[in-house]
Amino acid sequence: MPAEPPQIIIQELTTYSELMDVQRLENLIWNEPPIPLHQTFTSIQNGGLILGAYINETLVGFSYGFAGFKNGKSYLCSHILGIHPEHQEKGIGARLKEVQRQKSLELGYSMMTWTYDPLESRNGYFNLSKLHAICRTYVENCYGDMMDALNSGLPSDRFKVEWWFNSPFIKEKQQIDVRNEKSPFQIEIIEKGLPKLMDVTSTLERILKNRTIEQILVPVPINFQQLKKEDFELALDWRLKSREILQTLFDNGYVAVAVKKKNKENVVNDYVLVKEDLIQEPRVF
Structure with a gap:
């Protein structure tokens, strides 16, 4: 019989010893x-939250968030989530996010925010x-010039997402009907497909x-x-052109709510943007 998958334990980290394990994993x-x-x-003593994911008592993943406050609204700023390379693709990130949401509610937050590269459609x-x-x-260029393998050479543009825990729209938006079968933006397939x-x-x-x-x-x-x-050079072209598109649409009252996956033979996915008046939560950023 196949071996049982290892049990993943998620727990809050509060001691120096546990935080040193996080440093080693980083x-x-x-x-x-x-x-x-x-x-x-200091962060976890003042509204922050660090969670660890363990397999067989070994730390294999963590999330780190600190208290944020802007325009009269408090929230948890989820700054880093990391998974050991040997334990990725096991759903650990999703488990960490769900416990992070539960713990954030217990701390009194109604919203969490974090950033990610909008060109990483898998993350989207x-x-x-x-x-x-x-x-x-x-x-735009959120973290300045970054030298790691994923970001080196390109402006570090980021989406700043909002995760409203109790928003009726966000709870129900998995029902959004993607009416547009085709994006209005033209794609040309060049060398190497x-x-x-x-x-x-x-x-x-x-x-x-x-x-x-209403939907783009x-x-x-x-x-x-x-x-x-x-x-x-094509990657830089995507960065600058997608920046122009998304900044313009956000400035004109649209909000990104989903990513529409295409078939494997396609080379692009699509962000789904809708009118912001569908969102019942106030602007914070």
Whole structure:
């Protein structure tokens, strides 16, 4: 008989010893200096939250969030989530997020926020379509020049998502009907079968002239890291053109609520953007 999958235990981390284990895991995952202990320890004493995922009493994943406050609203800012390379693709990240949500509610928060690269459509699907977060804030070059393998050479643009725990819209938005079968933005397949965005500015002008459009599909590469490896200039082109699209649409009252996955033979997925008046929660950012 096949062996039982290992049990994953999620628990809150509060001691120096546990936080030192987090530092060691950070080094293993990213090969960069970890967050200082004095910072993480102070954070958890003042509204922050660090969770650890254990398999056979070994730390294999963690999430770190600290207290945030802006425009009269308090929230948990989920800063880092990391999984040991040997234990990815096991649902540990989703488990950590769910416990993070439960613990955040116990701490008195009604919203959590974090950032991710909008060109990473896999992350977008997890954050928006699976967790039912939303995004209406695009942060240009959020972390400045980053030198790690995933970000080196490109502006570190980020989506700043909002995860409203009790929002009726967010609880029910998995029922959204993706009426648009095709994105208005044109894709051309170039060398090596890679996708390139075309006519972005003129397409945006046509969209904004028609104020009745309630839903827009915005393409994003299925595998941005592979595209970047094969054609760096094309990756930069995607960064700048998608920035123009998403910033413009957010500024004109649209909000990203899901990622529509395509078939495997396609080279792009689509963000689903709807009118912001469907969102019942106030703007914080």
